Amino acid sequence: MKKQRRPWEVGVIHGRFQVLHNDHLRYLLAGKALCRHLVVGITNPDPWSTRSEAADPGRSDPLANPLTYYERYRMLQAVLQARGVAAESLSVVPLPINLPERYRFYVPLKAVFFLSIYDDWGRRKRDYFQSLGLKIHVLREVSPEEKGISAKTIRKAMVQGRPWTHLVPPETAALMKKWRIAARLKKFREER
Secondary structure, eight states: OOOOOOSEEEEEEEEOOTTOOHHHHHHHHHHHTTEEEEEEEESSOSGGGOOOOTTSGGGGSGGGOOSOHHHHHHHHHHHHHHTTOOGGGEEEEEOOTTOGGGGGGTSOTTSEEEEEEOSHHHHHHHHHHHHTTOEEEEEEEOOGGGSOOOHHHHHHHHHHTOOOGGGSOHHHHHHHHHTTHHHHHHHHHHTO
């Protein structure tokens, strides 16, 4: 079988993955299909690297960020390796997306930067990338109504005890249950 040629050596893709769902998986695999090595930048890696954004004010809310960096790292590895992404062709790193002056400490700036654009926040991230002169490849640009699954919807279903596991890869569901994320979310809500 002939090996598929990938247009780029290294690609950088990013997300909060504050519950990695099936649309996240499609996004990640679309990026991986275009490069030999995929660097996944986990945004909002910690509260000190998280900034409010007018383009998406809810993204910095603690309720929108129940998983730690390490938990998301583990989740990404489990999900991608279960889909055949070899460990040597994958790196998972923190990426303080609101702080473009720090990107060079986390990701290779000579890589191609993948993103999807659904709203003002997607356009804002594109602006960040452009401000640094980064090579950009938009994987998908659609309206918010066409976006698909939202992690916010999944987190809400978890708290309300409604079905949600069909929206996530099996590895995500197993880890969310193991780590008792629904209980964590409920506790965050009660503490507000």
